[in-house]
Amino acid sequence: xxxxxxxxxxxxxxxxxxxxxxxxxxxxxxxxxxxxxxxxxxxxxxxxxxxxxxxxxxxxxxxxxxxxxxxxxxxxxxxxxxxxxxxxxxxxxxxxxxxxxxxxxxxxxxxx
Amino acid sequence: xxxxxxxxxxxxxxxxxxxxxxxxxxxxxxxxxxxxxxxxxxxxxxxxxxxxxxxxxxxxxxxxxxxxxxxxxxxxxxxxxxxxxxxxxxxxxxxxxxxxxxxxxxxxxxx
Numbered sequence: 001x002x003x004x005x006x007x008x009x010x011x012x013x014x015x016x017x018x019x020x021x022x023x024x025x026x027x028x029x030x031x032x033x034x035x036x037x038x039x040x041x042x043x044x045x046x047x048x049x050x051x052x053x054x055x056x057x058x059x060x061x062x063x064x065x066x067x068x069x070x071x072x073x074x075x076x077x078x079x080x081x082x083x084x085x086x087x088x089x090x091x092x093x094x095x096x097x098x099x100x101x102x103x104x105x106x107x108x109x110x111x112x
Numbered sequence: 113x114x115x116x117x118x119x120x121x122x123x124x125x126x127x128x129x130x131x132x133x134x135x136x137x138x139x140x141x142x143x144x145x146x147x148x149x150x151x152x153x154x155x156x157x158x159x160x161x162x163x164x165x166x167x168x169x170x171x172x173x174x175x176x177x178x179x180x181x182x183x184x185x186x187x188x189x190x191x192x193x194x195x196x197x198x199x200x201x202x203x204x205x206x207x208x209x210x211x212x213x214x215x216x217x218x219x220x221x222x223x
Contacts, residue, residue: 031209043156043201043213055208091155095209102148103155 002026004104006092012110016081021107023075023092029102031095032075034067036060036075036088036107043091049075115137118214125145125192126222127145133217135202136184145178145185148201155158156201157211160187 005024013019025032034046047057049067057065066078075094079086089108093101115138125131135145143164148156162169162185163175169176175188185204189196199218203211 033210035211035213042215043203043211045206045210045212048208048210050208056210093211100144100158101209101211103157105155111217 003092004092004102006090006104006107008107009105010023010108010110012112013082015111017110019079019082021077021079021090021092021109023077023094023104024073025075025092025094026090026096026102027073029094029096031055031097031101032069033093033095033101034077035091035093035103037091038088046077075107079109082109084111087111114212114213116202116204118202118217120217121215122218122220124220124222127192127194129192131187131189131192131196131219131221133187133200133202133219134184135186135204135214136182137202137212138183139204139206140183142183142204143208145202145204147174147176147187148203148213150199150200150201150216154172156203158202178213183192189219192219194221194223197221 007022032049037043047061048055064080089106091106092104095101117136146161149159150156173190178185199216202214215220
C-alpha cells in the first residue's frame with residue numbers, strides 16, 4: 001500500500017534557525033497539506049497546496065512559513081526563523097480527491 | 113467543518129463495555145465524516161468514515177452514525193479492548209478539503 005513518508009523523524013534546532021521538513025506524498029495524489037500538533041493538543045491545519053500553489057493557509061501559517069514542491073515528488077515546509085512555540089509534531093498529508101487524506105509519520109520538531 | 117466540537121474529552125470504560133464519542137460540526141455543506149485514532153507519538157490513522165448519503169456504517173466493532181439535520185456524527189465502539197485505548201479525533205473537512213480536527217477524546221479501556 002502506498003505511504004506518505006517524512007524526513008527527518010526528529011529535528012532539534014536553536015531558536016532563530018531555519019528548518020526544512022520534507023515529505024514525499026503518494027505519487028498520484030494532487031492535494032498536499034501540512035498540519036501541526038503541539039504536544040497534548042489537537043491536530044491543526046497549516047496549509048493546503050494544489051497545482052503548485054497554496055490554496056489555503058491558516059492564521060498559524062505566517063510569513064515565517066513557506067511551502068514548496070521543488071520537484072515531482074518532494075513537498076517541503078520551511079520555517080525561516082524558528083521560535084520556541086514552533087515546537088510540535090508536523091504532519092504532511094496527501095489526498096487523491098476521492099478517499100481520505102493519508103498522513104505521514106510526522107516530524108517532531110524541538111526548538112531550544 | 114470549520115467549527116468542530118467533540119465530546120467527551122476523556123472517557124474511561126471497562127473492557128467489554130461500549131464507548132460513544134460525539135462530534136458536532138457547523139458547515140452544512142460537509143459531506144464526508146471521518147474518525148481518526150491516534151496512539152501516543154504516532155500519526156492519526158483513519159478508522160472509519162461515512163459519507164452524507166448514508167446514516168450509518170459499521171466495520172466489526174466500530175460504527176459511525178450521522179445526523180445531518182442536527183449536524184453531528186458519532187463513533188461507537190462495542191466490546192472495547194485495552195488496545196482501543198488511544199485518542200480519537202473527528203475531522204470533517206472544510207474548504208479545499210482541509211481536515212478540521214476536533215479537540216480529541218482520550219479513551220481509556222481498563223482490563
